[in-house]
Amino acid sequence: MKDEEIEQYLEAGRIAARTLHAGAAMVKPGRSVLEVVDGIEAMILETGAEIAFPLNLSFNEDAAHDTASAGDERTFSAGDLIKLDLGVALDGRIADTALSVDLGGHDALVAASAAALDRAIALVRPGVTAGELGGAIQAEIEGRGFLPVANLTGHGLAPYQIHTAPTIPNVGIAGGAVLEEGMAIAIEPFATTGSGRVSDRMRTEIYQQIAVKPVRLPSAKRILNQIRERRGMPFSRRWLPQEKVDLALSTLLKGGVLHGYPVLHDVAGSFVSQAEHTLIVTADGCIVTTHHG
Known part of the structure; x- marks a missing residue:
């Protein structure tokens, strides 16, 4: 990886870390979800960087892929456990980072995913x-009395691509990808009081273009024109003109042009915490690009 690429990753990471921690301070009982999500995304854009993917803001047993909808009326409540997962892109170089905001009673669960992340980072070379x-993540989380979410993983990052090889599991497996100098990766442990597996909800607010095909429907064409500048990075339904948006999205999904990311949840009544950093593998370890401090 060239010096200028590393510098872009580092700058994206600095913006992401600042924004994530400023955003976490906005999450308080009674506050509007829509107001917080819009505010955090605006903070990214004010720096001149791009939003690499819509801010993920997931409640309680939901682990990932929720975000505010247009006209969202949800508010935060005491006792909620909120995951904030954000991405910043500079010339396509992405910083992906997450933390959990505890609105009451989840200290040990939040500490479990954070400690698992630190333990995994200490091994990277x-x-x-x-x-x-994955084995280190699993041991740390299970040692604290919780379960890792086995069917969610960390991942590689490439220009304008959020999820590339290698896959970084949250449980121990034999082998797996071998880390190499110059890789950009995101490690993201999830700890849960639930089953340790997530499944899809009916709710989908985040989409990504996965193919280029001709479409006839004017409202579908409008969406494709609007998201062209994303270069394949995910987008939110909330960012689109709302007229005929459901018809347009369903047409593009059926045609294989878009992929939807349903909200992922563990069992009802459980709680999930998340922590995530982006790092670059170096000759003797790694640089954490999203380190806050």
């Missing part, structure tokens, strides 16, 4: 396998 990182 060329030659280490993704399976070893």
Whole structure:
């Protein structure tokens, strides 16, 4: 990786870390979800960077992929556990980072995912396998009395691409990808009081263009024109003109032009915490690009 690329990753990481922590301070009982999501996304754009994916803001047993809808009337309540997961892109170089905001009673669960992240980062260097990182994450979370979410993973990052190889599991596996110098990766442990697996809700607010095909429907064409500048990075339904948006999205999904990301949840009544950093593998370890401090 060239010096200028590393500098872009580092600058994206600085913006992401600042924004994530400023955003976390906005999450308080009674506050509007829509107001907080719009506010955090605006903070990213004010820096001149791009939003790499819509701000993920997921409640309680929901682990990932929720965000505000247009006209969202939800508010935060005491006792909620909120995951904030944000992405910043500078010339396509992405910083992906997350934390959990505890609105009451979840200290140990929040600490579990954060400690698992630290333990995995301490192992990162060329030659280490993704399976070893997963084993460290699993041991840390289970040692604290919780379960890792087995079917969510960390991932590689590439220009304008949020999820590339290697996959970084949150449980121990034999082998897995071998880390190499110059890789950009996001490690994101999830700890849960629930089943340790997530499944899809009916709710989908985040989409991504995965193919280029001709479309006839004018409202579908409008969406494709609007998202062209995203270069394949995910977008939110909330960012689109709302007239005929459901018809347009369903047409594009059926045609294989778009992929939807349903909200992922563990069992009702459970709580999930998340922590995430982006890092670049170096000759003797790694640089954490999204470190706050």
